[in-house]
Amino acid sequence: MIDDLDRQLLAIFQKGLPIVSRPYAEIGEPLNLSEDEVINRLSKLKQQGLITRLGVIVNHRKLGYQSNAMVVFNVPDSLVDQIGEHVSQFKFVNLCYQRPRRGERWPYNLYCMIHGKNRDKVLQQLECLIASCGLIKFEREILFSRQCFKQRGALYNLDSKQKVLIHG
Amino acid sequence: MLNGLHKQLLNNYQQDFPLSPTPYKDIAESLGVTEEDVLFAFQQLNDQQFISRIGAVISPNKMGCSALMAMAAPTEQLQQVASLINTYPQVNHNYERENYFNLWFVLIAEDAEDLQTLISELKLRTGLETLYLPLLANYFINLGFELDFDD
Numbered sequence: 001m002i003d004d005l006d007r008q009l010l011a012i013f014q015k016g017l018p019i020v021s022r023p024y025a026e027i028g029e030p031l032n033l034s035e036d037e038v039i040n041r042l043s044k045l046k047q048q049g050l051i052t053r054l055g056v057i058v059n060h061r062k063l064g065y066q067s068n069a070m071v072v073f074n075v076p077d078s079l080v081d082q083i084g085e086h087v088s089q090f091k092f093v094n095l096c097y098q099r100p101r102r103g104e105r106w107p108y109n110l111y112c113m114i115h116g117k118n119r120d121k122v123l124q125q126l127e128c129l130i131a132s133c134g135l136i137k138f139e140r141e142i143l144f145s146r147q148c149f150k151q152r153g154a155l156y157n158l159d160s161k162q163k164v165l166i167h168g
Numbered sequence: 169m170l171n172g173l174h175k176q177l178l179n180n181y182q183q184d185f186p187l188s189p190t191p192y193k194d195i196a197e198s199l200g201v202t203e204e205d206v207l208f209a210f211q212q213l214n215d216q217q218f219i220s221r222i223g224a225v226i227s228p229n230k231m232g233c234s235a236l237m238a239m240a241a242p243t244e245q246l247q248q249v250a251s252l253i254n255t256y257p258q259v260n261h262n263y264e265r266e267n268y269f270n271l272w273f274v275l276i277a278e279d280a281e282d283l284q285t286l287i288s289e290l291k292l293r294t295g296l297e298t299l300y301l302p303l304l305a306n307y308f309i310n311l312g313f314e315l316d317f318d319d
Contacts, residue, residue: 016221055185084307
């Protein structure tokens with residue numbers, strides 16, 4: 001499904017596609033892969049769903065989206081899939097996951113992320129989400145971000161030589 | 169500042185970036201500008217860090233094994249704990265958030281066993297109350313980040 005060359009190619013690709021006329025030829029060079037092979041391999045990884053999105057990865061903080069809130073809800077298990085799918089339809093929602101509850105202190109099972117230009121805007125969008133998805137009756141917490149200690153850099157260690165950047 | 173071309177490049181090419189020998193030329197043709205214009209504009213976006221890169225977003229848990237983690241760090245220890253956590257290359261997206269659980273980060277390990285070893289080590293080294301929150305279901309289809317340039 002995914003071989004060593006795919007991994008090595010991804011490791012190089014994740015440093016950023018070069019901004020030159022024939023970028024795929026350039027990233028293939030260190031691996032002795034032709035331009036066509038690079039394109040075919042990346043297309044295959046996309047078709048297989050390992051690559052969920054291929055393109056420009058924006059820096060939303062730098063673009064004015066300074067505020068982000070992780071909002072967690074305690075939703076009945078029987079409704080979580082349905083609500084999760086509904087929540088993820090809103091264009092201001094950037095992530096939407098189900099995760100396990102952790103006792104009384106942390107009873108939440110549905111997580112979503114909302115990015116906005118400021119705190120009020122995020123709260124306004126959240127209000128809209130709560131009303132539209134019928135979330136008012138469920139326990140929730142809003143966790144605005146304060147400091148960012150690390151924004152990227154998680155590298156999946158493949159064979160201690162090749163590393164692939166997984167997250168944006 | 170951002171011009172019209174920058175905005176188009178930012179909003180229209182977050183998914184399905186051309187997988188062709190000359191992607192920038194293809195973009196230029198569809199926007200009615202030259203390849204040089206597109207290369208220059210992307211270089212500016214890159215130099216000014218409006219983009220992190222042109223690259224791929226990889227499906228969670230398809231390569232490696234990841235989990236969201238939360239820790240409850242006393243305020244006076246927060247910086248120190250965050251720095252300690254950051255020394256691990258398996259850590260990313262390490263944020264302070266407004267909550268009793270105030271430190272939130274994602275771990276990506278090679279496999280499930282490595283992940284558990286890493287979690288035990290972090291718990292031991294910090295001695296803090298920790299939540300391990302693996303993904304159960306992903307409802308979100310990542311189509312990129314819609315930018316609103318109006319205000």
